[in-house]
Amino acid sequence: MITNEFWLDRWKTGRIGFHQEGVNPKLIEFWPVLPKGSRVLVPLCGKSNDMIWLAEQGYEVTGVELSSLAVIQFLGDNDLAFSTHQDGNLKVHTVDGLPLRIVEGDYFEFNENNFDACYDRAAMVAMPDSKRSDYVTHTLERLSPSATVLLVSLEYDGDKQGPPFSVTEQSVVDLWGSEIQKIASENLAQTNPSYKEQGHSIFKESVWRIHPE
Template identity: 75%
Template sequence: MITNEFWLDRWKAGQIGFHKDDINPKLIEFWPTLAKGSRVLVPLCGKSNDMIWLAEQGYQVTGVELSSLAVVQFLGDNDFTYETHHEGDLKIHTVNDLPLRIVEGDYFHFTETDFDACYDRAAMVAMPDSKRADYVRHTQARLSPSAWVLLIGLHYDGNQQGPPFSVQNDAIRAMWGDRIQKIASENLALTHERYQERGHKVFEESVWRISPLHQ
Protein backbone atom coordinates (compact mmCIF):
# COMPACT_ATOMS: atom_id res chain seq x y z
CA MET A 1 0.00 0.00 0.00
CA ILE A 2 1.51 3.30 -1.10
CA THR A 3 0.69 5.83 1.62
CA ASN A 4 2.24 9.04 2.88
CA GLU A 5 3.98 6.97 5.53
CA PHE A 6 5.52 4.78 2.81
CA TRP A 7 7.26 7.80 1.29
CA LEU A 8 8.29 9.26 4.65
CA ASP A 9 9.86 5.91 5.54
CA ARG A 10 11.67 5.75 2.20
CA TRP A 11 13.27 9.13 2.88
CA LYS A 12 14.19 8.16 6.43
CA ALA A 13 15.81 4.95 5.18
CA GLY A 14 17.63 6.75 2.36
CA GLN A 15 15.84 4.60 -0.24
CA ILE A 16 15.65 7.38 -2.79
CA GLY A 17 16.95 5.82 -5.98
CA PHE A 18 14.55 8.11 -7.84
CA HIS A 19 16.65 11.14 -6.86
CA LYS A 20 19.18 12.36 -9.40
CA ASP A 21 21.83 14.95 -8.54
CA ASP A 22 22.24 16.08 -12.13
CA ILE A 23 19.77 18.28 -13.99
CA ASN A 24 17.48 16.09 -16.07
CA PRO A 25 18.72 16.45 -19.69
CA LYS A 26 15.15 16.02 -20.93
CA LEU A 27 14.13 19.09 -18.94
CA ILE A 28 16.88 21.13 -20.57
CA GLU A 29 16.04 19.81 -24.04
CA PHE A 30 12.26 20.04 -23.97
CA TRP A 31 11.32 22.79 -21.55
CA PRO A 32 9.51 25.59 -23.42
CA THR A 33 10.68 29.19 -23.40
CA LEU A 34 8.27 31.03 -21.11
CA ALA A 35 8.04 34.65 -20.08
CA LYS A 36 10.30 35.63 -17.20
CA GLY A 37 8.41 35.43 -13.94
CA SER A 38 6.12 32.62 -15.11
CA ARG A 39 4.88 30.52 -12.20
CA VAL A 40 6.07 26.92 -12.43
CA LEU A 41 4.70 24.11 -10.27
CA VAL A 42 6.83 21.04 -9.45
CA PRO A 43 4.68 18.43 -7.67
CA LEU A 44 6.30 15.84 -5.38
CA CYS A 45 9.58 17.61 -5.93
CA GLY A 46 11.80 15.76 -3.45
CA LYS A 47 15.15 17.50 -3.39
CA SER A 48 15.46 17.77 -7.15
CA ASN A 49 18.02 20.24 -8.45
CA ASP A 50 15.81 20.63 -11.52
CA MET A 51 14.02 23.28 -9.48
CA ILE A 52 17.20 25.32 -9.25
CA TRP A 53 17.66 25.15 -13.02
CA LEU A 54 14.10 26.38 -13.54
CA ALA A 55 14.55 29.22 -11.06
CA GLU A 56 17.80 30.24 -12.75
CA GLN A 57 15.83 30.67 -15.99
CA GLY A 58 13.89 33.43 -14.24
CA TYR A 59 10.72 31.53 -13.37
CA GLN A 60 8.87 31.67 -10.05
CA VAL A 61 9.23 28.05 -8.97
CA THR A 62 7.07 26.29 -6.38
CA GLY A 63 7.95 22.74 -5.38
CA VAL A 64 5.61 20.71 -3.19
CA GLU A 65 7.06 17.91 -1.05
CA LEU A 66 5.68 15.72 1.73
CA SER A 67 8.94 14.77 3.43
CA SER A 68 10.45 17.31 5.79
CA LEU A 69 13.72 15.40 5.51
CA ALA A 70 13.77 15.96 1.73
CA VAL A 71 13.09 19.65 2.25
CA VAL A 72 15.82 20.02 4.87
CA GLN A 73 18.31 18.19 2.66
CA PHE A 74 17.46 20.29 -0.40
CA LEU A 75 17.84 23.57 1.46
CA GLY A 76 20.92 22.43 3.36
CA ASP A 77 22.75 20.76 0.49
CA ASN A 78 22.49 23.96 -1.52
CA ASP A 79 23.38 26.26 1.39
CA PHE A 80 20.20 28.25 0.87
CA THR A 81 19.05 30.86 3.33
CA TYR A 82 15.29 31.04 3.51
CA GLU A 83 12.24 32.25 5.39
CA THR A 84 9.50 29.93 6.65
CA HIS A 85 5.84 30.56 7.43
CA HIS A 86 2.77 28.40 7.91
CA GLU A 87 -0.41 28.33 5.84
CA GLY A 88 -2.80 25.89 7.47
CA ASP A 89 -1.04 22.55 7.73
CA LEU A 90 1.52 23.52 5.07
CA LYS A 91 4.94 25.06 5.70
CA ILE A 92 6.21 27.48 3.05
CA HIS A 93 9.98 27.81 2.75
CA THR A 94 10.91 30.81 0.58
CA VAL A 95 14.52 30.86 -0.60
CA ASN A 96 16.41 34.13 -0.44
CA ASP A 97 18.16 35.36 -3.60
CA LEU A 98 16.38 32.89 -5.90
CA PRO A 99 12.73 32.82 -7.11
CA LEU A 100 12.08 29.47 -5.46
CA ARG A 101 9.98 28.18 -2.61
CA ILE A 102 9.24 24.73 -1.23
CA VAL A 103 5.81 23.93 0.14
CA GLU A 104 6.17 21.21 2.76
CA GLY A 105 3.12 19.01 3.24
CA ASP A 106 0.58 16.79 1.52
CA TYR A 107 0.26 17.76 -2.15
CA PHE A 108 -3.49 17.16 -2.02
CA HIS A 109 -3.74 19.90 0.63
CA PHE A 110 -2.03 22.41 -1.67
CA THR A 111 -4.71 24.55 -3.31
CA GLU A 112 -3.00 27.48 -5.04
CA THR A 113 -4.07 28.02 -8.63
CA ASP A 114 -3.17 29.80 -11.87
CA PHE A 115 0.28 28.31 -12.38
CA ASP A 116 1.67 28.96 -15.86
CA ALA A 117 3.42 25.61 -16.18
CA CYS A 118 3.96 22.26 -14.47
CA TYR A 119 7.02 20.02 -14.53
CA ASP A 120 6.39 16.40 -13.52
CA ARG A 121 9.49 14.20 -13.64
CA ALA A 122 8.56 11.54 -11.13
CA ALA A 123 5.22 12.48 -9.57
CA MET A 124 2.58 10.79 -11.69
CA VAL A 125 4.60 7.56 -11.88
CA ALA A 126 4.93 7.60 -8.08
CA MET A 127 1.16 7.44 -7.71
CA PRO A 128 -0.53 4.02 -7.44
CA ASP A 129 -3.37 3.35 -9.83
CA SER A 130 -5.94 4.11 -7.13
CA LYS A 131 -4.64 7.69 -6.72
CA ARG A 132 -3.24 8.51 -10.14
CA ALA A 133 -6.34 10.04 -11.73
CA ASP A 134 -6.97 12.08 -8.57
CA TYR A 135 -3.40 13.36 -8.76
CA VAL A 136 -3.86 14.45 -12.37
CA ARG A 137 -7.17 16.19 -11.64
CA HIS A 138 -5.68 17.97 -8.63
CA THR A 139 -2.70 19.10 -10.71
CA GLN A 140 -4.87 20.32 -13.57
CA ALA A 141 -6.89 22.36 -11.07
CA ARG A 142 -3.70 24.16 -10.03
CA LEU A 143 -2.95 25.34 -13.56
CA SER A 144 -4.20 28.23 -15.64
CA PRO A 145 -6.21 27.34 -18.77
CA SER A 146 -3.21 28.27 -20.92
CA ALA A 147 -0.57 26.40 -18.91
CA TRP A 148 2.24 24.27 -20.30
CA VAL A 149 2.92 20.80 -18.89
CA LEU A 150 6.12 18.78 -19.29
CA LEU A 151 5.69 15.21 -18.05
CA ILE A 152 8.05 12.25 -17.88
CA GLY A 153 6.26 8.90 -18.17
CA LEU A 154 7.37 5.29 -17.75
CA HIS A 155 6.14 2.10 -19.32
CA TYR A 156 7.83 -1.26 -18.72
CA ASP A 157 7.26 -4.99 -19.06
CA GLY A 158 7.82 -7.75 -16.52
CA ASN A 159 6.61 -8.29 -12.99
CA GLN A 160 8.12 -5.23 -11.33
CA GLN A 161 5.88 -3.50 -8.84
CA GLY A 162 6.27 0.24 -8.50
CA PRO A 163 6.98 2.87 -7.54
CA PRO A 164 7.84 4.03 -10.08
CA PHE A 165 4.76 2.58 -11.69
CA SER A 166 4.34 1.63 -15.32
CA VAL A 167 1.65 3.76 -16.95
CA GLN A 168 0.30 2.89 -20.38
CA ASN A 169 0.30 5.58 -23.06
CA ASP A 170 -3.48 5.33 -23.44
CA ALA A 171 -3.90 5.89 -19.70
CA ILE A 172 -1.79 9.06 -19.85
CA ARG A 173 -3.93 10.39 -22.69
CA ALA A 174 -7.14 9.45 -20.89
CA MET A 175 -6.10 11.24 -17.69
CA TRP A 176 -4.46 14.35 -19.14
CA GLY A 177 -6.73 14.88 -22.13
CA ASP A 178 -6.49 15.10 -25.90
CA ARG A 179 -4.00 17.97 -25.88
CA ILE A 180 -1.16 15.96 -24.38
CA GLN A 181 1.37 14.79 -26.93
CA LYS A 182 4.21 12.31 -26.69
CA ILE A 183 7.22 14.13 -28.06
CA ALA A 184 10.09 11.73 -27.30
CA SER A 185 10.78 8.27 -25.92
CA GLU A 186 13.71 6.00 -25.17
CA ASN A 187 13.82 2.30 -24.31
CA LEU A 188 16.36 2.33 -21.48
CA ALA A 189 16.50 -1.49 -21.49
CA LEU A 190 18.46 -1.30 -24.75
CA THR A 191 21.18 0.94 -23.34
CA HIS A 192 21.33 0.31 -19.59
CA GLU A 193 22.31 -3.12 -18.29
CA ARG A 194 20.59 -2.62 -14.95
CA TYR A 195 17.18 -2.79 -16.60
CA GLN A 196 18.14 -5.93 -18.51
CA GLU A 197 19.35 -7.48 -15.26
CA ARG A 198 15.92 -6.87 -13.80
CA GLY A 199 14.38 -8.85 -16.65
CA HIS A 200 13.10 -5.94 -18.74
CA LYS A 201 13.05 -5.95 -22.51
CA VAL A 202 11.08 -2.73 -22.43
CA PHE A 203 11.67 0.11 -19.99
CA GLU A 204 10.47 3.13 -21.92
CA GLU A 205 10.96 6.62 -20.58
CA SER A 206 8.75 9.01 -22.50
CA VAL A 207 8.39 12.78 -22.64
CA TRP A 208 4.93 14.33 -22.89
CA ARG A 209 3.90 17.92 -23.33
CA ILE A 210 0.73 19.99 -23.16
CA SER A 211 1.00 23.26 -25.06
CA PRO A 212 -1.38 26.21 -24.72
CA LEU A 213 -4.20 26.24 -27.24
CA HIS A 214 -2.91 29.42 -28.88
CA GLN A 215 0.49 27.90 -29.63
Protein backbone atom coordinates in the same frame (compact mmCIF):
# COMPACT_ATOMS: atom_id res chain seq x y z
CA MET B 1 -0.27 0.17 -0.05
CA ILE B 2 1.38 3.45 -1.09
CA THR B 3 0.61 5.91 1.72
CA ASN B 4 2.19 9.12 2.97
CA GLU B 5 3.93 6.99 5.62
CA PHE B 6 5.43 4.84 2.85
CA TRP B 7 7.16 7.87 1.31
CA LEU B 8 8.23 9.32 4.65
CA ASP B 9 9.83 5.97 5.48
CA ARG B 10 11.62 5.85 2.12
CA TRP B 11 13.25 9.21 2.86
CA LYS B 12 14.01 8.26 6.46
CA THR B 13 15.77 5.05 5.40
CA GLY B 14 17.54 6.63 2.42
CA ARG B 15 15.77 4.45 -0.18
CA ILE B 16 15.50 7.24 -2.71
CA GLY B 17 16.64 5.62 -5.94
CA PHE B 18 14.16 7.91 -7.70
CA HIS B 19 16.33 10.94 -6.85
CA GLN B 20 18.56 12.14 -9.69
CA GLU B 21 21.73 14.09 -9.04
CA GLY B 22 22.22 17.07 -11.31
CA VAL B 23 19.64 18.47 -13.69
CA ASN B 24 17.56 16.14 -15.85
CA PRO B 25 18.84 16.47 -19.46
CA LYS B 26 15.29 16.06 -20.76
CA LEU B 27 14.21 19.14 -18.81
CA ILE B 28 16.97 21.19 -20.41
CA GLU B 29 16.22 19.80 -23.88
CA PHE B 30 12.44 20.00 -23.89
CA TRP B 31 11.40 22.78 -21.51
CA PRO B 32 9.67 25.46 -23.62
CA VAL B 33 10.68 29.10 -23.48
CA LEU B 34 8.14 30.90 -21.29
CA PRO B 35 8.01 34.55 -20.23
CA LYS B 36 10.25 35.45 -17.29
CA GLY B 37 8.29 35.36 -14.07
CA SER B 38 6.01 32.53 -15.23
CA ARG B 39 4.81 30.50 -12.22
CA VAL B 40 6.00 26.89 -12.41
CA LEU B 41 4.63 24.10 -10.21
CA VAL B 42 6.78 21.04 -9.39
CA PRO B 43 4.61 18.42 -7.61
CA LEU B 44 6.25 15.82 -5.35
CA CYS B 45 9.55 17.62 -5.93
CA GLY B 46 11.78 15.69 -3.52
CA LYS B 47 15.18 17.42 -3.45
CA SER B 48 15.44 17.75 -7.22
CA ASN B 49 17.98 20.23 -8.55
CA ASP B 50 15.68 20.68 -11.54
CA MET B 51 14.01 23.36 -9.40
CA ILE B 52 17.27 25.33 -9.16
CA TRP B 53 17.62 25.22 -12.95
CA LEU B 54 14.06 26.43 -13.48
CA ALA B 55 14.51 29.27 -10.96
CA GLU B 56 17.78 30.29 -12.66
CA GLN B 57 15.84 30.67 -15.93
CA GLY B 58 13.83 33.40 -14.23
CA TYR B 59 10.66 31.47 -13.41
CA GLU B 60 8.78 31.68 -10.09
CA VAL B 61 9.14 28.06 -8.94
CA THR B 62 6.98 26.32 -6.32
CA GLY B 63 7.89 22.76 -5.35
CA VAL B 64 5.55 20.71 -3.14
CA GLU B 65 7.03 17.90 -1.03
CA LEU B 66 5.67 15.71 1.76
CA SER B 67 8.97 14.80 3.45
CA SER B 68 10.56 17.36 5.76
CA LEU B 69 13.80 15.39 5.38
CA ALA B 70 13.76 15.93 1.61
CA VAL B 71 13.14 19.64 2.11
CA ILE B 72 15.94 19.98 4.68
CA GLN B 73 18.37 18.09 2.43
CA PHE B 74 17.47 20.20 -0.61
CA LEU B 75 17.99 23.47 1.23
CA GLY B 76 21.14 22.23 2.96
CA ASP B 77 22.76 20.54 -0.04
CA ASN B 78 22.36 23.74 -2.07
CA ASP B 79 23.44 26.00 0.83
CA LEU B 80 20.25 28.05 0.51
CA ALA B 81 19.18 30.66 3.04
CA PHE B 82 15.42 30.73 3.52
CA SER B 83 12.53 31.88 5.66
CA THR B 84 9.58 29.73 6.74
CA HIS B 85 5.95 30.43 7.55
CA GLN B 86 3.00 28.19 8.34
CA ASP B 87 0.00 28.13 6.01
CA GLY B 88 -2.62 25.87 7.56
CA ASN B 89 -1.16 22.35 7.55
CA LEU B 90 1.56 23.39 5.11
CA LYS B 91 4.97 24.92 5.77
CA VAL B 92 6.19 27.35 3.12
CA HIS B 93 9.98 27.74 2.79
CA THR B 94 10.91 30.78 0.71
CA VAL B 95 14.49 30.85 -0.59
CA ASP B 96 16.54 34.05 -0.37
CA GLY B 97 17.95 35.31 -3.66
CA LEU B 98 16.13 32.85 -5.95
CA PRO B 99 12.48 32.88 -7.10
CA LEU B 100 11.87 29.55 -5.38
CA ARG B 101 9.56 28.21 -2.66
CA ILE B 102 9.23 24.71 -1.24
CA VAL B 103 5.84 23.93 0.23
CA GLU B 104 6.15 21.13 2.77
CA GLY B 105 3.12 18.92 3.29
CA ASP B 106 0.50 16.78 1.58
CA TYR B 107 0.18 17.75 -2.10
CA PHE B 108 -3.57 17.17 -1.98
CA GLU B 109 -3.84 19.93 0.66
CA PHE B 110 -2.02 22.41 -1.60
CA ASN B 111 -4.69 24.53 -3.25
CA GLU B 112 -2.98 27.50 -4.91
CA ASN B 113 -3.89 27.87 -8.56
CA ASN B 114 -3.27 29.82 -11.78
CA PHE B 115 0.21 28.35 -12.31
CA ASP B 116 1.54 28.95 -15.83
CA ALA B 117 3.34 25.62 -16.09
CA CYS B 118 3.90 22.26 -14.42
CA TYR B 119 6.96 20.02 -14.50
CA ASP B 120 6.38 16.37 -13.54
CA ARG B 121 9.37 14.06 -13.76
CA ALA B 122 8.55 11.54 -11.04
CA ALA B 123 5.18 12.49 -9.53
CA MET B 124 2.56 10.79 -11.71
CA VAL B 125 4.61 7.58 -11.86
CA ALA B 126 4.86 7.62 -8.05
CA MET B 127 1.06 7.42 -7.80
CA PRO B 128 -0.61 3.99 -7.63
CA ASP B 129 -3.41 3.43 -10.13
CA SER B 130 -6.03 4.11 -7.46
CA LYS B 131 -4.76 7.66 -6.83
CA ARG B 132 -3.41 8.59 -10.26
CA SER B 133 -6.62 10.12 -11.61
CA ASP B 134 -7.06 12.20 -8.43
CA TYR B 135 -3.45 13.38 -8.74
CA VAL B 136 -3.85 14.53 -12.34
CA THR B 137 -7.20 16.22 -11.63
CA HIS B 138 -5.74 18.04 -8.61
CA THR B 139 -2.72 19.13 -10.67
CA LEU B 140 -4.78 20.41 -13.60
CA GLU B 141 -6.92 22.39 -11.13
CA ARG B 142 -3.76 24.19 -10.00
CA LEU B 143 -2.98 25.38 -13.55
CA SER B 144 -4.29 28.25 -15.67
CA PRO B 145 -6.34 27.24 -18.74
CA SER B 146 -3.40 28.06 -21.04
CA ALA B 147 -0.69 26.38 -18.94
CA THR B 148 2.20 24.32 -20.28
CA VAL B 149 2.90 20.85 -18.87
CA LEU B 150 6.13 18.86 -19.27
CA LEU B 151 5.69 15.27 -18.11
CA VAL B 152 8.00 12.24 -18.00
CA SER B 153 6.31 8.82 -17.96
CA LEU B 154 7.54 5.23 -17.66
CA GLU B 155 6.18 2.05 -19.24
CA TYR B 156 7.83 -1.30 -18.62
CA ASP B 157 7.33 -5.05 -18.76
CA GLY B 158 8.32 -7.76 -16.27
CA ASP B 159 7.25 -8.53 -12.71
CA LYS B 160 8.36 -5.28 -11.10
CA GLN B 161 5.74 -3.37 -9.17
CA GLY B 162 6.27 0.31 -8.59
CA PRO B 163 6.89 2.88 -7.54
CA PRO B 164 7.79 4.11 -10.03
CA PHE B 165 4.74 2.59 -11.66
CA SER B 166 4.36 1.63 -15.30
CA VAL B 167 1.80 3.85 -17.04
CA THR B 168 0.69 3.06 -20.60
CA GLU B 169 0.67 5.74 -23.28
CA GLN B 170 -3.10 5.43 -23.59
CA SER B 171 -3.44 6.04 -19.85
CA VAL B 172 -1.38 9.22 -20.11
CA VAL B 173 -3.74 10.57 -22.78
CA ASP B 174 -6.82 9.41 -20.87
CA LEU B 175 -5.59 11.12 -17.70
CA TRP B 176 -4.20 14.39 -19.08
CA GLY B 177 -6.44 14.88 -22.11
CA SER B 178 -6.00 14.81 -25.84
CA GLU B 179 -3.91 18.00 -25.89
CA ILE B 180 -0.95 16.16 -24.39
CA GLN B 181 1.52 15.09 -27.06
CA LYS B 182 4.43 12.65 -26.87
CA ILE B 183 7.57 14.46 -28.02
CA ALA B 184 10.32 11.92 -27.23
CA SER B 185 10.71 8.30 -26.14
CA GLU B 186 13.62 5.99 -25.29
CA ASN B 187 13.77 2.32 -24.32
CA LEU B 188 16.29 2.44 -21.48
CA ALA B 189 16.51 -1.39 -21.46
CA GLN B 190 18.44 -1.13 -24.74
CA THR B 191 20.94 1.44 -23.45
CA ASN B 192 21.34 0.58 -19.77
CA PRO B 193 22.23 -3.02 -18.82
CA SER B 194 20.84 -2.63 -15.29
CA TYR B 195 17.28 -2.66 -16.62
CA LYS B 196 17.88 -5.92 -18.46
CA GLU B 197 19.38 -7.37 -15.29
CA GLN B 198 16.11 -6.48 -13.53
CA GLY B 199 14.22 -8.57 -16.10
CA HIS B 200 13.00 -5.85 -18.45
CA SER B 201 13.12 -5.98 -22.22
CA ILE B 202 11.09 -2.77 -22.28
CA PHE B 203 11.66 0.14 -19.89
CA LYS B 204 10.43 3.07 -21.91
CA GLU B 205 10.83 6.64 -20.73
CA SER B 206 8.64 9.07 -22.66
CA VAL B 207 8.44 12.86 -22.60
CA TRP B 208 5.07 14.55 -23.05
CA ARG B 209 4.04 18.16 -23.38
CA ILE B 210 0.90 20.24 -23.29
CA HIS B 211 2.06 23.41 -25.03
CA PRO B 212 -0.68 25.82 -26.08
CA GLU B 213 0.14 27.66 -29.28
